[in-house]
Amino acid sequence: MNTDTKSSGVRARTRETALAAVQGLTLAVAVLPMSVLFLVLTLVSVALVPVGVGLVTTPAILTGVRALADKRRELAAEWCGVRIPSAYEPVPAGANPWTRTFTLLRDPQVRRDVLWLPVDMTAGFVTALLPAVLFLYPFEGFAVAAGLWRVLDDGQTYWYGFVPVTDQPTALGAAATAAVLLVAAYRLTPRLLKAHFTLTRAVLDTGRGELVERVRVLTETRRDAVDTSAAELRRIERDLHDGAQARLVAMGMDLGTIEMLLDKDPAQAKQLLSQARRNSVEALEELRDLVRGIHPPVLAERGLGDAVKALALRLPLPSEVTVDLTGRADAPVESAAYFAVSEVLTNAVKHSGADRVWVDLDHTDGMLRITVTDNGRGGATVGAGSGLAGVERRLGTFDGVLAVSSPAGGPTLVTMEIPCALS
Structure with a gap:
């Protein structure tokens, strides 16, 4: 010194x-x-x-x-x-x-x-x-x-x-x-x-203050969880209605037309049959995307670490994921952590101007800790209407916390912690 x-x-x-x-x-x-x-x-x-x-x-x-x-x-x-x-x-x-x-x-x-x-x-x-x-x-x-x-x-x-x-x-x-x-x-x-x-x-201190604060936090997180679930159900309904359902209806109409044209115009029936097959493939792909948005198969099969790695591979910028997990958390915790990381990465891609992202996952002293760092312009805040506010509410359901360090000029460091045990 x-x-x-x-x-x-x-x-x-x-x-x-x-x-x-x-x-x-x-x-x-x-x-x-x-x-x-x-x-x-x-x-x-x-x-x-x-x-x-x-x-x-x-x-x-x-x-x-x-x-x-x-x-x-x-x-x-x-x-x-x-x-x-x-x-x-x-x-x-x-x-x-x-x-x-x-x-x-x-x-x-x-x-x-x-x-x-x-x-x-x-x-x-x-x-x-x-x-x-x-x-x-x-x-x-x-x-x-x-x-x-x-x-x-x-x-x-x-x-x-x-x-x-x-x-x-x-x-x-x-x-x-x-x-x-x-x-x-x-x-x-x-x-x-x-x-x-x-x-x-x-x-x-009467000893009731912490209890009152705990009840208040649980009330808020329960309300946020209900609102989030309702919004997610509306999104699923909208995606089904505008996507797979519309294609399946169109495919059913095409099949009805094909039945009428089989004897009169086999060539036209063949074209419609090809179109119906394409519609079925696209409907199946949209259903797979919808299921992936609800609970990714890789998350259920291989755990949070591999799911985040798969998520990073789909980013349009270079990324590096470090995982130090000795087991798996409960499925609801893994799901919340996965979608929280997804939202933070989406924000980084859309708003940070970064050309590289780092993700670190580890579990220490009963706490699942995830840090997402980018070398962008900084200035990220947990404000009303921002994606980070939604992440904070999602983590709050499990007594998790979100901390953001994002000075002007960067870098941005987002830390998420969720108390949990690994199996």
């Missing part, structure tokens, strides 16, 4: 430490008054519910408590990457004050928010203030060593931490202590700020 890289890393770490100290101090200044205020308001408002006043004030106050907790969740994710899930129960629209009040009071997440207030104003205040104290306290030690001890000396011993300061040598001892504390602050301040948010998560 060169000197410039080291110095830039030190500067970045110093900025991170200073920022964590400022953020912790900001939280500490805001935590105590806000938490105390909302805790007092909540207790008073709930106590006034029996006399009716609390029915009007409690929903507004609890909504404020939720807003305070949501802001802390936002800061936890933004500042330290700590995700704090929430699982609030919906309040019926247009509900009367009685229903709104008791819906909120029965909500486990709201009760967690109220329980968090006293924790936040005590342990939360300390853990928020500690990063700032650890970062700023060493500067007092340096100031003491620079001569501040003379100003602070009023005939009694001045203590800096555990160091008694009575003269310049002991003041230098305080500076040495401050240096040790500054090194500790450099290493620990961001971690201490993260510890504050970890404490917040421990109190606010």
Whole structure:
């Protein structure tokens, strides 16, 4: 590692430490008054519910408590990457004050928010203030060593931490202590700020947030799967109606005409018979293409790796496929992966301007991972209406994910992952 890289890393770490100290101090200044205020308001408002006043004030106050907790969740994710899930129960629209009040009071997440207030104003205040104290306290030690001890000396011993300061040598001892504390602050301040948010998560998280998120994702993926299946059925119906069915109808009409012409005009009957044979061949080819579009025979017979290789061979540009699979996934997973790769390759051919494509398939730690890379112009996005959005929905049915890296000028790297086991 060169000197410039080291110095830039030190500067970045110093900025991170200073920022964590400022953020912790900001939280500490805001935590105590806000938490105390909302805790007092909540207790008073709930106590006034029996006399009716609390029915009007409690929903507004609890909504404020939720807003305070949501802001802390936002800061936890933004500042330290700590995700704090929430699982609030919906309040019926247009509900009367009685229903709104008791819906909120029965909500486990709201009760967690109220329980968090006293924790936040005590342990939360300390853990928020500690990063700032650890970062700023060493500067007092340096100031003491620079001569501040003379100003602070009023005939009694001045203590800096555990160091008694009575003269310049002991003041230098305080500076040495401050240096040790500054090194500790450099290493620990961001971690201490993260510890504050970890404490917040421990109190606010009801354990239902992940379940609620999981239900939401499953609902969306189920809806997407139903929509995709309906669209696929419509496509099959359209292809049958406009393709093979039309040719079979035409062939039936030709055969009827041939029956009438066999005795009257054998030559014309022979021509129509040849045309009917061509129609039968074309209808059979269209049916094969349709079946290949539903579930390619090579996928069923030889697995995902060979199916993707066959897919790459039909591309109008050079391609390279690398397969490292020790077995086969379940048929629905293989089918989803195959058509996802097909869509990504189609996008690359149509829109990327690439002259070469690479496809890699492997299975590691229970995850089927497929990467498709092209050397095109880049700029691919997972937007509404794009083919990649459809790929994302298809993979989501199996808890799969799609990641796209496509800077302007290329290259484009599309990574697809599906959790599965290989047989």
